[in-house]
Amino acid sequence: MTKRSDVVKNVRFRGRVEYHGEALALLERPEDCVLVTRGVDRELVMKCPDGCGDTLTVNLDSRAGPAWEVYVRRNAVSLYPSVWRETGCESHFMLINNHIYGFGFSSIDEIDLTDAFVQSVLQQFEDRKKHSYYEIARELREMPWDVYLACERLVKAKKLEKADPKNKGIYLMREKGKQ
Numbered sequence: 654m655t656k657r658s659d660v661v662k663n664v665r666f667r668g669r670v671e672y673h674g675e676a677l678a679l680l681e682r683p684e685d686c687v688l689v690t691r692g693v694d695r696e697l698v699m700k701c702p703d704g705c706g707d708t709l710t711v712n713l714d715s716r717a718g719p720a721w722e723v724y725v726r727r728n729a730v731s732l733y734p735s736v737w738r739e740t741g742c743e744s745h746f747m748l749i750n751n752h753i754y755g756f757g758f759s760s761i762d763e764i765d766l767t768d769a770f771v772q773s774v775l776q777q778f779e780d781r782k783k784h785s786y787y788e789i790a791r792e793l794r795e796m797p798w799d800v801y802l803a804c805e806r807l808v809k810a811k812k813l814e815k816a817d818p819k820n821k822g823i824y825l826m827r828e829k830g831k832q
């Protein structure tokens with residue numbers, strides 16, 4: 654059983670190395686994570702944040718199989734999409750700006766977004782068409798998580814609505830006066 658006190662809330666980004674072995678050597682604390690980059694980003698190596706003790710190697714290179722996207726901004730690391738372990742502890746988490754979110758971790762509702770940013774996302778829907786948050790993130794060169802959260806907050810504020818019940822990532826401007 655995992656003790657709650659072992660759960661990692663904030664990761665410590667140790668920087669980039671070229672080889673997996675070098676990354677492992679830098680995992681000194683449970684919250685440490687290291688990027689392996691040779692020409693392109695290859696993998697993110699970290700301890701499982703739920704405290705089970707496993708070392709996770711998150712693939713970032715689409716040539717090597719299913720790959721995550723990594724974002725490094727002001728020394729803060731994010732992974733997109735979420736990591737869902739199919740083996741071992743089966744932990745499911747999101748890594749956003751060095752923080753771990755998800756069930757058993759912090760809530761993504763705690764993430765701060767500026768009003769200006771949320772408005773810039775809303776503007777993308779002024780053409781009255783359906784858009785996926787991922788497509789908008791590409792358009793605005795923003796991190797998908799930030800745009801996803803902005804869309805979800807705009808749904809709560811009744812500015813947007815979900816366009817397709819089968820595809821949670823697609824939104825539409827909400828018609829005025831609709832309850």
Ligand SMILES: [Zn+2]
Binds near residue numbers: 701703707741744
């Ligand atoms: Zn685990």
